[in-house]
Amino acid sequence: MAKVLMKGNEALAEAAIQAGCRHYFGYPITPQNEVTAYMAKRMPEVGGVFLQAESEVSAINMVYGAGGAGARVLITSSSPGISLMQEGISYIAGAEVPCVIANIMRGGPGLGGIQPSQSDYFQATKGGGHGDYKLIVLAPSTIQEMAELVQQAFHIADKYRNPVMILGDGMLGQMMEPVDFDILKKEENKIEEKPWATTGKGTRNKRNIINSLELDPQILEKHNIEIFKKYQKAAKEEVRYEMTNCEEAEIILVAYGTIARVAKNAIEIAKRENIKVGLIRPISLWPFPEEPFKKTKDHVKAYLTIEMSMGQMIEDVKIAVNGQKEVYFYGRVGGMVPEPMAILEEIKKIRGKK
Amino acid sequence: MAKVLMKGNEALAEAAIQAGCRHYFGYPITPQNEVTAYMAKRMPEVGGVFLQAESEVSAINMVYGAGGAGARVLITSSSPGISLMQEGISYIAGAEVPCVIANIMRGGPGLGGIQPSQSDYFQATKGGGHGDYKLIVLAPSTIQEMAELVQQAFHIADKYRNPVMILGDGMLGQMMEPVDFDILKKEENKIEEKPWATTGKGTRNKRNIINSLELDPQILEKHNIEIFKKYQKAAKEEVRYEMTNCEEAEIILVAYGTIARVAKNAIEIAKRENIKVGLIRPISLWPFPEEPFKKTKDHVKAYLTIEMSMGQMIEDVKIAVNGQKEVYFYGRVGGMVPEPMAILEEIKKIRGKK
Amino acid sequence: MEERIIFAGFGGQGIMSMGLIMSYAGMMDGKNVSWLPSYGPEMRGGTANCHVTISDEPVGSPIINEATVVVAMNRPSLEKYEQDIVKGGLLLINSSLITIEHKRRDIEVYRIPTNDIANQLGNLKVANSIMIGVLMGLKNMISEAAIKISFGKVFEGKENLIPLNIKAYERGKEFISSISSQLVAR
Amino acid sequence: MEERIIFAGFGGQGIMSMGLIMSYAGMMDGKNVSWLPSYGPEMRGGTANCHVTISDEPVGSPIINEATVVVAMNRPSLEKYEQDIVKGGLLLINSSLITIEHKRRDIEVYRIPTNDIANQLGNLKVANSIMIGVLMGLKNMISEAAIKISFGKVFEGKENLIPLNIKAYERGKEFISSISSQLVAR
Amino acid sequence: MTVVFQKTKGLTDTPFHYCPGCTHGIVHRLVAETMEELGVLDKAIGVAPVGCAVFAYEYFNCDMQEAAHGRAPAVATGIKRVHPDKIVFTYQGDGDLAAIGTAETVHAAARGENITVIFINNAIYGMTGGQMAPTSLIGQETLTTPYGRKPETNGYPIKMCEMLSTLEGAAYIERVSVYDVKHVLNAKKAIKNAFKAQINKKGFSMIEVLSSCPTNWGMSPNEALKWIKDKMEQYYPLGVYKNTLEEEK
Amino acid sequence: MTVVFQKTKGLTDTPFHYCPGCTHGIVHRLVAETMEELGVLDKAIGVAPVGCAVFAYEYFNCDMQEAAHGRAPAVATGIKRVHPDKIVFTYQGDGDLAAIGTAETVHAAARGENITVIFINNAIYGMTGGQMAPTSLIGQETLTTPYGRKPETNGYPIKMCEMLSTLEGAAYIERVSVYDVKHVLNAKKAIKNAFKAQINKKGFSMIEVLSSCPTNWGMSPNEALKWIKDKMEQYYPLGVYKNTLEEEK
Amino acid sequence: MMEMMKLKQVIFNENLCKSCELCVEACPKHIIEMDKDKLNVKGYHPAMIKEENMEKCISCGFCAIMCPDTVITVIK
Amino acid sequence: MMEMMKLKQVIFNENLCKSCELCVEACPKHIIEMDKDKLNVKGYHPAMIKEENMEKCISCGFCAIMCPDTVITVIK
Numbered sequence A, B: 001m002a003k004v005l006m007k008g009n010e011a012l013a014e015a016a017i018q019a020g021c022r023h024y025f026g027y028p029i030t031p032q033n034e035v036t037a038y039m040a041k042r043m044p045e046v047g048g049v050f051l052q053a054e055s056e057v058s059a060i061n062m063v064y065g066a067g068g069a070g071a072r073v074l075i076t077s078s079s080p081g082i083s084l085m086q087e088g089i090s091y092i093a094g095a096e097v098p099c100v101i102a103n104i105m106r107g108g109p110g111l112g113g114i115q116p117s118q119s120d121y122f123q124a125t126k127g128g129g130h131g132d133y134k135l136i137v138l139a140p141s142t143i144q145e146m147a148e149l150v151q152q153a154f155h156i157a158d159k160y161r162n163p164v165m166i167l168g169d170g171m172l173g174q175m176m177e178p179v180d181f182d183i184l185k186k187e188e189n190k191i192e193e194k195p196w197a198t199t200g201k202g203t204r205n206k207r208n209i210i211n212s213l214e215l216d217p218q219i220l221e222k223h224n225i226e227i228f229k230k231y232q233k234a235a236k237e238e239v240r241y242e243m244t245n246c247e248e249a250e251i252i253l254v255a256y257g258t259i260a261r262v263a264k265n266a267i268e269i270a271k272r273e274n275i276k277v278g279l280i281r282p283i284s285l286w287p288f289p290e291e292p293f294k295k296t297k298d299h300v301k302a303y304l305t306i307e308m309s310m311g312q313m314i315e316d317v318k319i320a321v322n323g324q325k326e327v328y329f330y331g332r333v334g335g336m337v338p339e340p341m342a343i344l345e346e347i348k349k350i351r352g353k354k
Numbered sequence C, D: 001m002e003e004r005i006i007f008a009g010f011g012g013q014g015i016m017s018m019g020l021i022m023s024y025a026g027m028m029d030g031k032n033v034s035w036l037p038s039y040g041p042e043m044r045g046g047t048a049n050c051h052v053t054i055s056d057e058p059v060g061s062p063i064i065n066e067a068t069v070v071v072a073m074n075r076p077s078l079e080k081y082e083q084d085i086v087k088g089g090l091l092l093i094n095s096s097l098i099t100i101e102h103k104r105r106d107i108e109v110y111r112i113p114t115n116d117i118a119n120q121l122g123n124l125k126v127a128n129s130i131m132i133g134v135l136m137g138l139k140n141m142i143s144e145a146a147i148k149i150s151f152g153k154v155f156e157g158k159e160n161l162i163p164l165n166i167k168a169y170e171r172g173k174e175f176i177s178s179i180s181s182q183l184v185a186r
Numbered sequence E, F: 001m002t003v004v005f006q007k008t009k010g011l012t013d014t015p016f017h018y019c020p021g022c023t024h025g026i027v028h029r030l031v032a033e034t035m036e037e038l039g040v041l042d043k044a045i046g047v048a049p050v051g052c053a054v055f056a057y058e059y060f061n062c063d064m065q066e067a068a069h070g071r072a073p074a075v076a077t078g079i080k081r082v083h084p085d086k087i088v089f090t091y092q093g094d095g096d097l098a099a100i101g102t103a104e105t106v107h108a109a110a111r112g113e114n115i116t117v118i119f120i121n122n123a124i125y126g127m128t129g130g131q132m133a134p135t136s137l138i139g140q141e142t143l144t145t146p147y148g149r150k151p152e153t154n155g156y157p158i159k160m161c162e163m164l165s166t167l168e169g170a171a172y173i174e175r176v177s178v179y180d181v182k183h184v185l186n187a188k189k190a191i192k193n194a195f196k197a198q199i200n201k202k203g204f205s206m207i208e209v210l211s212s213c214p215t216n217w218g219m220s221p222n223e224a225l226k227w228i229k230d231k232m233e234q235y236y237p238l239g240v241y242k243n244t245l246e247e248e249k
Numbered sequence G, H: 001m002m003e004m005m006k007l008k009q010v011i012f013n014e015n016l017c018k019s020c021e022l023c024v025e026a027c028p029k030h031i032i033e034m035d036k037d038k039l040n041v042k043g044y045h046p047a048m049i050k051e052e053n054m055e056k057c058i059s060c061g062f063c064a065i066m067c068p069d070t071v072i073t074v075i076k
């Protein structure tokens, strides 16, 4: 049967395997442990490699090695573990090694808690590591979409030779929903030749080198510019978003991942009270979708960004809105989840203004 | 004699010592090695502790321990090393431990190069680590200001029980200028009691605990909100900036650190050609100064952000300008430094528009 | 149709499985479903709950703030979730362990001595399946066939447990259909 | 007054010290100064340079794009920095090591056989101090007293080297004042 | 009336959150008793790990810091360098100390950092639900070695005592267990020696305690103790691996 | 005409950037010769460190990856797990391998990761200008131990061979030097053994090479070789510390 | 309270008990058992010694030494 | 070229030489010295063997073995 009931974490793992990923490196951390467990079981079944590294620092550098050697490779963790990977991620981007990194976010800062959170948005989209680089960041909102985006992620990573991040939260990782793997686009799973990979020179007449060092500033600048050309391309081709009820909306909510689902509930409740509310759901957090804001700015009164953070994506919303309309914020943190009624309250407050 | 000729890195170290810092933990990395060398020499002379850790990960956690134990503590590194500290920095902010962190930036991403760069702006100001937290980020532009801001940094760190980052670049670290330590405000160097520190319970009737863990989302949320109250206070009290020739400027440059100096040269050259150009130099990068943009937006035609990056601070400039005026960007990366003439070219291009 | 069910009790009572059985069955019936567990170390010997939504429409938030059904398997669960039930919603109380009274007067409430019934069946662990039977007896949200398949799915690898659980399920249905009227606490 | 001087040569020629001596002296004279070295492992056996600005105004960028003076101690330095000199600016060439011709005709150029003079003084290492003397002989940007103190400062810990370096400095001055006119390559 | 046994003042009144029969509780008590008996509670600063003992700061009746996963020895180093005359200890699991914290552990030992490390080797990641630890035994089934730990892919268990005792900075290293009364009493003695080494400024001391995780081993608490004795102790021989205290005598 | 000695094809034509007399060059050559002689150049994938040997990817005539500081064994692990039949080696300095990369080194060894590690112990951080390394000798003056390395504050030098040979996954561990012809030849033999261990799928192999850093030691190249012999070798005894190759015979 | 303590030799802080039975195994006199009739605040059957068995106690303290949750005080 | 090689026994790839003198120390016949009259492209005085000393060479290869910069080829 096509549909299976799966946890987000499991769907993530299974989607990766179906995308041809045969190398997984990771280190246990709640709330993404199901990925590790699933991979430990499944990888040997499909002749793949599951390796529990001694730390996230190690794991991300194994990913660098494996990705550089030509494999489709996945690593997953949660907030503190992702912080430990920042140097490695910068290296991977700098050396143009494709890989998929998933962050199943939990409450911070520090050890924080293990309940869902979206407070690593900045880290994911602006670059938690040093230097000028970008991750392409995809934020699924359902388990089906998790499976879909994970497969796209591998494709995109290879296309741009750049790390792609799946940004989910503990709720998405832990919850179960039906997934249909059969309906996913299979062409994403075709793995193309990687003539640049370190596979041993063999009969190739040129050595392959994976590297991010360049002491000559002029050449290093050129390298940076080359990388940013890829990002410009991605900014055109990889923008993904969903718009719900935006056509006549007076107020538009902006939310991603699981919180977009809460927002949809709020829209329904608002409808009952005859308040027209819409939703812009960025699916690609980088490149951040600016288009839907352009489309809506004429009829909308204000935007309300809702996050499980103290206010992070709101900065991108502000930049997209560019002062044309007011941008408001409502957030819950530390594992608390915004409730539809509370969102409605905020909507009413905004309507009350002016 | 009051004035001494010093490298930025040395001034950083000496200023810390004069601010009562007696604990330094670090790991060698170019272009900040002079700090390590200076501290290795000086700390034993003043009865302080210099410890070369086994890694930046270790070093930042030593800082957590020492800061939590009540010491004024400094750590310095450069880009890749700072990336490795991101988990630790998030812990330090989460546990409300004061400390001063300096990043003498070099070209990235990855191993990159060792020439000056400003491409860790995002990491410093948005939070390279996980969770909702902020560093107070100060960016000196001269060696004298380096000394001044380092001393303020210790004061601010203690005042808010939060890490403060000094953001410089390789040029600032390596260059020499005269410094006058005598004219610095000495009151910043008074160290206040830290009744919260882990000093051994002694006769205290309450145990002191340094911690960032809180499994209950409600309490963790409260903790986050408390921390952000401090940030709101800082956003009022710690904003620092400099405005040059802004009153009648047609175009205003926005630049920080060493690049603000290059910008000043460009202003001089422009003056010769009768082009009125001003400069907003954010000194605190977080809190980012919005006020000077409000002050200038009526008469200015456009803002031109200049960075040694592919465009990072420009996002904060855009948010501050909020669509009121155009915001342009000119940047060099990988160790290349914008030249005054090139900036002038950009200015002319902007003037040509519309 | 949208049912939003909170199952709650302590670890070991098979709370997660209750949710899973309903979710699988809902999926089998072509409905949209979501299952959201509480997670983390606090579960160790502590409380456990899961939120299950079964709906004709795509499921919005998997978190249930307004439950159509609450199944309370122990006292803290009753105290915690009673207030979250929508007006006219359903509250099932495991009266074997919960001696206190419920407070709401605008909902339908049933008290079922599930542990006692389970004991009669010779295995305390099937209390959860009894409750599923009760729920199905009261609310016809999913097909009988789907539930049966679902039991098979959830007990995969422990097939020997299926017959007893199905029996418990039937007992729950019987129990509620025979004496439901007396139990209505309204 | 603002002098923007680039000292360039290879490692071991005392390039950094030349800049330091001028910077210290400038500071001593109450001027604003900045000294910016090239740095990093590429210096190992490679080229070295430093940018020194001495000014009545606060120093803008420490990077010198338009030099008022370039001191080229070896051939690659000449080739690299000649173009950065402002019109009317000054170029000092260590003719002991640089045999090629300079190209600019809109600047003042002097060729000084510093290594040879240094050899005469019995120590090749003082070539840099000779060049400082030449520079001071040509451009009176700092006081003599400040320069002398500055030598003391830069050779702190190696005081025994001071007399010879001061001597070299004087020799440089003499050299240029006596025969400067013949050397002008314009 | 003689008190044969009562709860030490080294522990707070907060009840442990550990699973039934988890030996973390026993070791907590031994450390606390040691500190009380040595009279150092008022000058002790402990460092809690990330692992099941993450809440150790709630239990030890002294100042405490909660460290990032694996970094307790670095944190302790920071504290000790600020307060060289205070007593600083860490309490860490095998994932914390022997996996992610390997570098911090090795270098604290190499530096002869004058701290005491209590190392709970339960051959598993308890807190995260039972994944392989660096110390998991060959063949041991865990969440991440569902087919049993295989040396070809998962490598071999690390013997920390053996490894660290090659370092000159290590002053006192002993491996003990707590699977019966005799061994608990011996563990106590070892822990006391470790703290004494610190008090005498000898350098780095570590006590490795072979411990149980009944929950993730899938055993009853008593079965788990038996497993320590029958399985773990075979691979991890008990005993003193380094002792510079003796030199004094 | 017989060629007694000529440059190996295992090296590219790029001239080394190392300082005059730096033994990095000798060891590069030995590794390259070994690969050529074993016929594995076409299936070798090397990992360069961060350290003076950072440009190793320019020199070894095979596919190469440049790793982050200290992470070469992790990178090599990633590569080896993708290409288990290729020959994967790292080349690392003492800061890289024994300081920041301690955990990666220890765990690659513990896992018995079938890779070869060439470890250049020159008792200093060469690339960054001469700071203390974990292997710097007691009393040694460096940029960060300007008063000499003191055990009380800086701890003791780490003996990696001794430490790693306590691990079951380590298949071949030897310490050699290159301070004279005899030792260079012996070093070559050791490196060959290490690669053979990998070819025979024995597990982790490491050769520690006591090396010189004339620049940062402030010595002439020949003085530096003498210092290796007189000072370093005293603290770091040469020899085979682990050898599972022998078992075969 | 003091009175009580004098009478008893082994005191269980019942509500801390997690029913792990380590004390049961440790007691050389085999006099400790779980109180199946009682559930403590945590929901466990606490350990106990029946009145009639208390006299068999030799105050060795083994039970307390093995108890991971500091449930037991032993007085002689 | 081949002609030349036959004549010589020890060939220095002069421009690679960094004047470290490790070969000088290694040569059992003490026939290697620095060519003080020559600077190579890197600015070093390269190692050399004077014509008249070449015959003393025993082709042991020690010089090449110690040379860190693969300057030396030894042919017999």
Ligand SMILES: Cc1ncc(C[n+]2csc(CCOP(=O)(O)OP(=O)(O)O)c2C)c(N)n1
Pocket: A027, A028, A029, A030, A056, A080, A081, A084, E050, E051, E052, E053, E069, E092, E093, E094, E095, E096, E097, E120, E122, E124, E125, E126, E127, E128, E133
């Ligand atoms: C950086 C980071 N990585 C991973 C985790 C998740 N984590 C928490 S505890 C733990 C392992 C605990 O095992 P151990 O140290 O053996 O302690 P035990 O629970 O067995 O006592 C892990 C991996 C984390 N909190 N932080």
Ligand SMILES: Cc1ncc(C[n+]2csc(CCOP(=O)(O)OP(=O)(O)O)c2C)c(N)n1
Pocket: B027, B028, B029, B030, B056, B080, B081, B084, F050, F051, F052, F053, F069, F092, F093, F094, F095, F096, F097, F120, F122, F124, F125, F126, F127, F128, F133
């Ligand atoms: C994360 C990080 N920290 C620090 C550095 C700076 N760094 C470059 S090389 C090096 C040490 C090199 O020493 P070693 O490994 O002994 O190699 P050697 O140069 O002596 O051969 C350091 C600390 C870096 N590049 N990255």
Ligand code: SF4
Pocket: E017, E018, E019, E021, E022, E023, E024, E052, E122, E126, E127, E212, E213, E214, E215, E216
């Ligand atoms: S999970 Fe294991 S180690 Fe953790 S408290 Fe439970 S029994 Fe103890």
Ligand code: SF4
Pocket: F017, F018, F019, F021, F022, F023, F024, F052, F122, F126, F127, F212, F213, F214, F215, F216
């Ligand atoms: S600095 Fe030292 S290790 Fe590095 S190349 Fe020079 S001599 Fe060799």
Ligand code: SF4
Pocket: G010, G026, G027, G028, G029, G030, G031, G032, G049, G056, G057, G058, G059, G060, G061, G062, G063, G064, G074
């Ligand atoms: S003190 Fe000894 S004899 Fe008495 S109950 Fe405890 S273990 Fe048994």
Ligand code: SF4
Pocket: E021, G012, G016, G017, G018, G019, G020, G021, G022, G023, G024, G046, G047, G066, G067, G068, G069, G070, G071, G072
């Ligand atoms: S050992 Fe302690 S917790 Fe366990 S059963 Fe006995 S009294 Fe209860």
Ligand code: SF4
Pocket: H010, H026, H027, H028, H029, H030, H031, H032, H049, H056, H057, H058, H059, H060, H061, H062, H063, H064, H074
């Ligand atoms: S081959 Fe031997 S004898 Fe000939 S020059 Fe070289 S070292 Fe000397």
Ligand code: SF4
Pocket: F021, H012, H016, H017, H018, H019, H020, H021, H022, H023, H024, H046, H047, H066, H067, H068, H069, H070, H071, H072
């Ligand atoms: S050993 Fe090599 S580099 Fe050194 S002097 Fe001899 S030939 Fe030149």
Ligand SMILES: [Mg+2]
Pocket: E051, E093, E094, E095, E120, E121, E122, E123, E124, E125, E126, E133
């Ligand atoms: Mg453990």
Ligand SMILES: [Mg+2]
Pocket: F051, F093, F094, F095, F120, F121, F122, F123, F124, F125, F126, F133
């Ligand atoms: Mg080294």
